Amino acid sequence: MRCAVKDQLLKGTMILTIAGFATRVIGFCYRIFLAGELGEVNLGIYQLIFPVYSICFTIYAAGIQTAVSQLISHQPQKNHGQIIKAGITLSLCLAVILSFGLFSFRTVIAHSFLGADKTAPLLFVLAFIFPFCGVTSTINGYFYGKNNAKIPAVTQIIEQLVRVVFVVSFCFYDLIPVSSLILSVAGLVIGELASNFYNMYHLIKESSLIHLFRQKAQFGNVIRMALPLTGTKLIIALLGSVESVFIPPILCRAGSSLEDALAIYGILTGIVLPFILFPGTITNSLSVLLLPAISRASGKKDNHHVRQTTSVTVRYSLLLGVLTCAVFLNYGMDLGQFVFHSENAGKLLTLLAFLCPFLYVTTTLGSIINGLGKTVITFAFTVIGLIIRIGCLFFLAPVYGIFGYLFGLLCSQIVICLCHGIYLMKKTHITIQVAKYFVWPFVFLVSLLYISKIFCRNLIHLTNQPYLSYLLLIPVLFAAFLYFYQCGLISKKDIKLFR
Secondary structure, rough: OOOHHHHHHHHHHHHHHHHHHHHHHHHHHHHHHHHHEEEEHHHHHOOOOOOHHHHHHHHHHHHHHHHHHHHHOOOHHHHHHHHHHHHHHHHHHHHHHHHHHHHHHHHHHHHOOOHHHHHHHHHHOOOHHHHHHHHHHHHHHHHHHHHOOHHHHHHHHHHHHHHHHHHHHHHHHHOOOOHHHHHHHHHHHHHHHHHHHHHHHHHHHHHHHHHHHOOOOOOHHHHHHHHHHHHHHHHHHHHHHHHHHHHHHHHHHOOHHHHHHHHHHHHHHHHHHHHHHOOOOOHHHHHHHHHHHHHHHHHOOOOOHHHHHHHHHHHOOOOHHHHHHHHHHHHHHHHHHHHOOOOOHHHHHHHHHHHHHHHHHHHHHHHHHOOOOOOOOOOHHHHHHHHHHHHHHHOOOHHHHHHHHHHHHHHHHHHHHHHHHHHHHHHHHOOOHHHHHHHHHHHHHHHHHHHHHHHHHHHHHHOOOOHHHHHHHHHHHHHHHHHHHHHOOOOOOHHHHOO
């Protein structure tokens, strides 16, 4: 029986990992299209609506989804209808209230909170997404609680695919006389609507709606569990939103025009950060697998397995971060120009290259700490990081512009990473050889990629074939992995720890 549960859990995490990777790839390709279609300034305006979306989603869905998932997993099947009914009803009521609030006060929010009047029509369209998103999230929580990860995974992919097809088709064929900005937000709504239909269909297959709504809802249990979860997530959402919406006005105080500030904001949040986070898809997928593995080992008091797993995953995350950092340091400008046709994107990508090792390692460390059941610790460290970023934004950015904020971004990530690392070292007594897994790989990779960059540029000058020349990066990356293997930094036996 235990073996069957373990296999089901592993299967579920693998499905979520594959789905997460697929949606990241689709989303990344979509961002390339969006950056070219909207332009830098409009991309900044588009990105400004997401702080509002984040706050609202946290209120009407985030805590309720987790509460439903936990209650479903712990209560007998006869109570499942009561739980899902309560979750959907609560989420739908909150979503409708927030939708009407956004409809009514969109102009005030756009002008006073976001500082960009052009976001008002985008907020009007965005408000339609809340009810569908609330119901979808609650149903996903229901299936997570039943260890059925397939439905939520397919839901993610459907939402992404429908959104991309809708926006690209309407923009490419110019089917209706609406701006690309409005279409981009409408794509969010259409994608969520499609995934909602898919979710509802599978919920009805499991339990007819008539049977579902005849049952008495467990409002008390859902509210009691959802309130603290929503509260902690709302603090992070509010701090993150304050950070995001104040970037353009503070850049204006530093001497930029509003258009330039919005363009920088759009490049940073819509192009550069997603680009830096894209290789982190691997560490995110690893984290999904880590959580149950660490939880199982911790439950059995198997401290040796926890130490081994922690040590191996931190090493791999660090190596990925070092490799990505070296690539962005040497080829950041080229990638910005080649992928997004933006020189500014290339500059920011190069500047933020050092973020990669700390960012990827933090993702892994956070998942390990959560697996040990210490979610309050990761919450506290996240809040500390956000406060550092907001502090640098308010005190350094008005003087040094975007560089003051980027300094805060890097400092906060280093602090969060160190906090996670120190906590785990005390908890699990692991040690990481920094010189072996960070310093020497970094020196080797930066040198190797710098030489390859000079060679590539000379080859481009001689052949005038930039695309063909950059294919030389493939053997360079192969040489990097060969170096990792020969130095004993990676091995085949490490993967056995996740079985």
